[in-house]
Amino acid sequence: MFDGYTGRADRLLAFLAIYLIWGSTYLAIRWAVDSIPPLLMMALRCGAAGAILAVWGAIVSPASIDRRHWRSAFVAGALLFLFCHGSLAWAEQRVASGEASLLAATTPLWMTVIDWRWGARRRPGWMGVAGLAVGFAGVALLVAPSWRSMPAADRLASAAIVTGALSWAAGSIYGRRAPLPADVRLATGLQLMAGCVWLLAASAAAGEWRTLTRPTAASLSALAYLVVFGSVIAFTAYIWLMRVVPASRVVTHAYINPLVAVGIGAAFAGEGVSASTIVAALTIVAGVMLALVDRY
Secondary structure, X not given: OXXXXXXXXXXXXXXXXXXXXXXXXXXXXXXXXXXXXXXXXXXXXHHHHHHHHHHHHHHHOOOOOOHHHHHHHHHHHHHHHHHHHHHHHHXXXXXXXHHHHHHHOOHHHHHHHHHHHOOOOOOOOHHHHHHHHHHHHHHHHHHHHHXXXXXXXXXXXXXXXXXXXXXXXHHHHHHHHOOOOOOHHHHHHHXXXXXXXXXXXXXXXXXXXXXXXXXXXXXXXXXXXXXXHHHHHHHHHHHHHHHHOOHHHHOOHHHHHHHHHHXXXXXHHOOOOOHHHHHHHHHHHHHHHHHHHHHO
16 A cells, blocks of 8 residues: 555655654754743653543554553653653753754664663674764764863753663663553553653652743744644654664664754754864764664
8 A cells, every 4th residue: 555656655754754853853842941841841742742642542442551551651751751851851951952962863872782781682793883983972072172161060961961862772672572552652652641740750859840930932832843743743654654664764863863953953043053063963973874774
């Protein structure tokens, strides 16, 4: 059913969704946290998107949910959404969206390391090792020029994004074998809702509720964009692509997204792009590309 023109057109639209929409979510996060506390904002995003996907999955593919599913969802939700998305939203109060996307692009590199040491224990080949070296060298090139002069809070924010990428990689590998519902929409919906619970708890512990003010229309619009486009539409496109085209093509979003994010940040938010940033971006992307080619 995917051999005709309509199938090709659908695949093209799906690739555009994961390339452009996911690349644009970094700037949307930056705008959303302008007037909404970061942990609370991400909790609202995860809760709304999780409910939509869980209901959708339950309608399309009814299945029973037991304690094992919820236990796995809460473990994955902490790794994927509390430590990764939560730290990203917090960090983007200080880090430009383009730079944040480049730091977050280290996720495939961390996946190579975790899968090697604790996952499938597949030893990376020479391209994988080269990808790790080149990718992390790119991160050093990105932060080194201003590392000493930047405030301690900015250094902590940059480190939080890289740590969040590590957490996302760990959560992704954990989710491969964790007992979760067979329907991907339902499984992801549970993880998103569990992440919402974690993020709400963290938001309360951080005292965000005491500083909550009336959000601006721009922040609310960015939050709605993250829920509908970033989490529901782009994720659905990603899942569909994983079923109809080789995974080696789908994962190309890992090195397209940061380039899109840097371009969108420069075009719509006036984020400066220096020569060192361009060199660092190309270095990180090259490292990620080598790691992914080695893996697939």
